[in-house]
Amino acid sequence: MQVMRRDLFLDTKGFCDIHDITPKVRDFVYESGLWSGQVLIHVPGSTAGITTIEFEPGVLKDLCAALERIAPQDIPYAHDAAWGDGNGFAHVRAALLKPSLVIPVAGRELLLGTWQQIVLLDFDNRPRRRRIILQVMGDWTNPEG
Amino acid sequence: MQVMRRDLFLDTKGFCDIHDITPKVRDFVYESGLWSGQVLIHVPGSTAGITTIEFEPGVLKDLCAALERIAPQDIPYAHDAAWGDGNGFAHVRAALLKPSLVIPVAGRELLLGTWQQIVLLDFDNRPRRRRIILQVMGDWTNPEG
Amino acid sequence: MQVMRRDLFLDTKGFCDIHDITPKVRDFVYESGLWSGQVLIHVPGSTAGITTIEFEPGVLKDLCAALERIAPQDIPYAHDAAWGDGNGFAHVRAALLKPSLVIPVAGRELLLGTWQQIVLLDFDNRPRRRRIILQVMGDWTNPEG
Numbered sequence: 001m002q003v004m005r006r007d008l009f010l011d012t013k014g015f016c017d018i019h020d021i022t023p024k025v026r027d028f029v030y031e032s033g034l035w036s037g038q039v040l041i042h043v044p045g046s047t048a049g050i051t052t053i054e055f056e057p058g059v060l061k062d063l064c065a066a067l068e069r070i071a072p073q074d075i076p077y078a079h080d081a082a083w084g085d086g087n088g089f090a091h092v093r094a095a096l097l098k099p100s101l102v103i104p105v106a107g108r109e110l111l112l113g114t115w116q117q118i119v120l121l122d123f124d125n126r127p128r129r130r131r132i133i134l135q136v137m138g139d140w141t142n143p144e145g
Numbered sequence: 146m147q148v149m150r151r152d153l154f155l156d157t158k159g160f161c162d163i164h165d166i167t168p169k170v171r172d173f174v175y176e177s178g179l180w181s182g183q184v185l186i187h188v189p190g191s192t193a194g195i196t197t198i199e200f201e202p203g204v205l206k207d208l209c210a211a212l213e214r215i216a217p218q219d220i221p222y223a224h225d226a227a228w229g230d231g232n233g234f235a236h237v238r239a240a241l242l243k244p245s246l247v248i249p250v251a252g253r254e255l256l257l258g259t260w261q262q263i264v265l266l267d268f269d270n271r272p273r274r275r276r277i278i279l280q281v282m283g284d285w286t287n288p289e290g
Numbered sequence: 291m292q293v294m295r296r297d298l299f300l301d302t303k304g305f306c307d308i309h310d311i312t313p314k315v316r317d318f319v320y321e322s323g324l325w326s327g328q329v330l331i332h333v334p335g336s337t338a339g340i341t342t343i344e345f346e347p348g349v350l351k352d353l354c355a356a357l358e359r360i361a362p363q364d365i366p367y368a369h370d371a372a373w374g375d376g377n378g379f380a381h382v383r384a385a386l387l388k389p390s391l392v393i394p395v396a397g398r399e400l401l402l403g404t405w406q407q408i409v410l411l412d413f414d415n416r417p418r419r420r421r422i423i424l425q426v427m428g429d430w431t432n433p434e435g
Contacts, residue, residue: 002147002182002283002284002292003181003182003283003284005181036293036295037292037293037427038330038425038427040183040247040249042247042249044256044257044258045258045260045261046197046199046261051385051388052384052385052388052389053336053385054336054369056369056373058368058369058370058371058372058373058378059367059368059369059382059385062361062367062368062369062381062382063381063382066360066361066382066386069359070214070215070360071207071211077203077204077207078202078203078204078207079199079201079203079204080203082201082203083201088207091198091199091204091207091208092204092207092208094197094198095196095197095198095208096196096211096242097386098196098197098243098388099197099261100247101388101390102247102330102332102390102392104295104332104390104423104425112334113334113335115335115336116334116335116336116389133249135182135249137183137282137283137427138292138293147327147429148326148428150394185394187393187394187401189401189402189403189406190403190405190406191342191343191344191405191406214359215356215359215360216352216356222348222349222352223348223349223352224344224348224349226348227346227347227348228346233348233349236343236349236352236353237349237352237356239342240341240342240343240349241353241356241387243341243387243388243391244342244406245391245392245393245394278394278401280326280327280328280394282328282428
C-alpha cells in the first residue's frame with residue numbers, strides 16, 4: 001500500500017465561509033498508519049480553496065476583507081454577464097487561492113506550526129455540500145520498530 | 146516504476162494568456178497507467194503560473210482583471226528600472242500564483258470538479274514557447290484486477 | 291527508503307524579508323540521492339510563505355509592494371484588535387501565499403527555470419528563527435546505471 005484516500009463532506013454557507021479541517025486531516029493521517037510522507041488536501045470545484053491560517057475569528061475576517069479588495073462582490077464580472085450565476089467573484093478568488101495543498105508528515109504527525117490550521121474556504125454565493133479529498137503517500141515503516 | 150514524467154510544449158502570447166491543459170494532463174495520467182496517486186503540473190520560469198478555473202472566456206477575463214488590480218501593467222516596477230525588461234508585472238503575478246499544482250488521481254481519473262480545468266497562465270510581455278512538466282507518482286496496481 | 295527529510299533554519303527580519311533557499315534545496319536533493327520525483331518545501335507557521343521568483347532586488351521590492359496593496363500594514367485588522375499582535379497583515383499575506391510548494395526532480399536536478407529561485411518570505415512584524423522542511427519522495431534508481 002503506497003497511497004490511501006479519504007473523502008470529507010462539509011456543508012458550507014458560501015460568501016467566504018472558512019472551516020478548520022485540521023482535526024479531520026490529522027485523524028486521517030493517524031488512522032492511515034503513514035509514518036512519513038505527505039498529505040494532499042484538495043477540493044474539487046472552481047469556487048473554493050484550501051490554505052492554512054491561524055483559525056481565530058478576527059484574522060478570518062481580515063482574510064475575507066483582503067479577498068474583497070482583490071475580487072469585490074459589487075463590481076461587474078464578465079462571467080456573470082454571460083452566465084447569470086452572480087458568482088464571478090467566487091471563481092476569481094478560487095483561481096487565485098488554488099484548490100490544493102501538500103503538508104509533510106513525520107512520525108505520523110502533520111508538520112504544522114502551533115497556530116497554523118488547514119482550512120477550506122467556500123467563496124460561492126450559496127450553500128454547498130463540499131467534498132474534500134485527503135490523500136497520503138509515502139513510507140509506512142516506523143524506522144524505530 | 147514509481148515516477149513517470151512527460152513534458153508539454155505550448156506557444157503562448159503573454160499578457161495573461163490562459164490555456165486549458167486538462168485534456169493533455171488527463172491523457173498523460175491515463176497513458177502512464179497510474180491507478181491512484183498524484184499528478185504534479187509545473188511550469189519552469191518566473192513569468193507564468195498554474196491553477197484551476199472554469200474555462201469560459203468571461204471568467205478568464207475577470208481573473209486577468211483581478212491580477213491587473215494586484216499588479217497593474219501601467220505602474221513603475223523596480224525590476225524594469227534595473228533591467229529594462231518591461232515585464233515586472235509578470236514576475237509579480239507569477240510569484241503570487243506560484244508555478245506548480247498537485248491534483249489527486251484515483252481509478253486513473255483526475256479528481257476535478259465538472260467545471261474545473263487545469264490552466265497555464267502566461268503573464269510575460271511577449272510570445273513564449275512554454276515547457277510544462279507533468280509528473281505522476283503513486284500506485285500502479287488496480288486493486289480490483 | 292521512499293522518503294527523506296531535512297530541516298533548514300534561517301534567521302529572518304520580517305516585514306516581507308525574502309530569502310533565496312535554492313542552493314540549500316539543491317544540495318539536499320543531490321545528497322539525498324533521489325533520481326526522479328519531487329521535493330516539497332514547507333514552512334510551519336502562519337506568517338510566512340514559499341514561492342518562486344527571479345531573485346533580484348528590484349522584483350523582490352515589486353512583490354512586497356503588491357502585497358502591500360493586497361494587505362497594507364497601515365489599515366486596521368480585526369486580528370490586531372482582538373490579540374494586540376500588530377501582525378494581522380502578515381497572517382493575511384501568508385494565508386494568500388500558502389506555506390508549501392512542490393518542485394519536480396529529474397536526473398537529481400530541480401526542474402526550475404534559469405531565472406527562477408525558491409524563496410522563503412517572512413511577513414511577520416519581528417525577527418524570527420524559521421524552520422523550513424524539505425522532503426523528497428520518488429525513485430532512487432538511476433535507469434542508466
